[in-house]
Amino acid sequence: MKTDLIEIFQTIRAALQPYAALGFNNRTNSEKKYDLWSEKNLEIDGEKRTETFFVSLDIRADHVALELLPEGLSQHERTMVIKELDDLTLHIIEDKVAAGYKIFKEQEWV
Numbered sequence: 726m727k728t729d730l731i732e733i734f735q736t737i738r739a740a741l742q743p744y745a746a747l748g749f750n751n752r753t754n755s756e757k758k759y760d761l762w763s764e765k766n767l768e769i770d771g772e773k774r775t776e777t778f779f780v781s782l783d784i785r786a787d788h789v790a791l792e793l794l795p796e797g798l799s800q801h802e803r804t805m806v807i808k809e810l811d812d813l814t815l816h817i818i819e820d821k822v823a824a825g826y827k828i829f830k831e832q833e834w835v
Contacts, residue, residue: 726809726810726811727809727810727811728808728809728810730784730787730788730789731756731784732810733789733807733809733810734756734757734759734782734783734784734789736810736815737782737789737791737807737810737815737818738759738782740815740818740819740822741759741761741780741782741822744761744779744780744822744826745761747826747835748763748765748835749761749762749763749779749835750762750763750764753781757783757784758781758782758783758784759781759782759783760778760779760780760781760782761779761780761781762776762777762778762779763776763777763779763829763834763835764776765777765833765834765835767833767834769832769834777794777829777834778794779793779794779825779826779829779835780792780793780794780822780825787808788806788807788808789806789807789808789810790804790805790806790807791804791805791807791818792804792805793805793821793822793825794825794828794829805818805821
């Protein structure tokens, strides 16, 4: 089980990085923050967009925060607070991100 925030961040970031090759772009890729955005021109609920947030990961004071779409969920439902990372938690994160990617593909947002 990993408890070091930097090690947790780096492990999850490594799991997210392949999505950059699937149509998402990094806006921030530092030692403390990583995010992915779709820069496809589209319209969601009547709102025209040139970019759509997908996922972000950042180190906070006492945890690593993972924020993930889909939209429509409350901030509490969209954000995971990670203080420890084991194989099960990493698998849950990978499943959530894969499910989010599936929504983006189905909606043609990426």
